[in-house]
Amino acid sequence: MTVPLSHPRYQSLQIRERLVAGVRAGITSQEGLIAHGRGEAFDYLIGERTTDSAFHASRAAVAMLLAAERPVLSVNGNVAALVPGEIIELSRTIGAQIEINLFYRTDARVRTIAGHLRAHGASASEILGEHPDASLPIDHARSLVCKGGIHAADVVLVPLEDGDRCQALASMGKSVITIDLNPLSRTAETATITIVDNVVRAIPNMIRLARQMDGLPEDRLSDIVLRHDNREALQDAIEEIVSQWNGQG
Numbered sequence: 311m312t313v314p315l316s317h318p319r320y321q322s323l324q325i326r327e328r329l330v331a332g333v334r335a336g337i338t339s340q341e342g343l344i345a346h347g348r349g350e351a352f353d354y355l356i357g358e359r360t361t362d363s364a365f366h367a368s369r370a371a372v373a374m375l376l377a378a379e380r381p382v383l384s385v386n387g388n389v390a391a392l393v394p395g396e397i398i399e400l401s402r403t404i405g406a407q408i409e410i411n412l413f414y415r416t417d418a419r420v421r422t423i424a425g426h427l428r429a430h431g432a433s434a435s436e437i438l439g440e441h442p443d444a445s446l447p448i449d450h451a452r453s454l455v456c457k458g459g460i461h462a463a464d465v466v467l468v469p470l471e472d473g474d475r476c477q478a479l480a481s482m483g484k485s486v487i488t489i490d491l492n493p494l495s496r497t498a499e500t501a502t503i504t505i506v507d508n509v510v511r512a513i514p515n516m517i518r519l520a521r522q523m524d525g526l527p528e529d530r531l532s533d534i535v536l537r538h539d540n541r542e543a544l545q546d547a548i549e550e551i552v553s554q555w556n557g558q559g
């Protein structure tokens with residue numbers, strides 16, 4: 311279906327179409343559509359904008375990634391369908407690796423996503439995940455990771471994540487950044503930094519911030535990270551939703 315530009319929900323409908331195309335191309339799981347529906351409902355409540363708390367969380371996340379020794383951006387089927395070029399750009403701006411790690415893992419889907427990212431400009435060596443050789447302490451296919459990627463990372467960005475893997479990564483001493491529209495999710499609470507925003511807005515914001523912050527001294531970056539409190543930021547996100555619907559947003 312072609313959605314006319316004049317439609318009041320044009321952006322939102324475009325995002326749906328990208329995910330449906332992702333399912334047809336074997337990139338996104340069918341379950342990914344359901345996960346998106348949940349995210350869409352929260353995005354509606356948030357007002358489909360980047361809130362102040364989300365912007366501040368994005369800034370802290372970028373500071374953490376720039377200060378990291380081995381940052382990795384984890385990509386699933388929804389992220390690959392929605393922001394393929396942007397995730398590559400972010401990885402290059404901050405000097406991070408990309409690793410495909412799926413909840414509903416099949417080798418075929420990992421290969422299709424790798425091909426999709428390469429079609430968006432990634433080189434063969436930039437994308438990890440096709441040949442996992444290590445595992446995370448969880449009883450699930452998404453435990454399969456690469457030794458030189460997520461397994462060795464000190465900071466991992468895991469957008470649209472589930473609470474278990476977030477917990478497993480944290481239990482290995484890693485700092486975990488997530489992007490999740492639901493400020494009440496277990497992932498949001500478990501992550502070191504949660505960005506309560508749509509991945510289609512958050513990743514481009516992070517690219518802009520990384521360009522501005524690149525070159526900041528280590529102590530400045532760690533100061534930005536240390537001053538960020540995830541619990542407080544989640545509380546702010548909930549208050550921003552409430553004030554939006556009280557007509558104060």
Ligand code: PTJ
Binds near residue numbers: 338345415490491
């Ligand atoms: O491609 P796979 O196999 O790795 O599967 C990916 C999904 C997303 C299907 C899988 O990880 C999953 O089932 O995730 P959950 O547990 O449903 O959690 C997804 C979270 O992301 C929910 O809290 C949603 O509110 C949130 N979400 C959905 N769409 C977006 C989003 N957050 C940010 N931006 C979005 N566009």
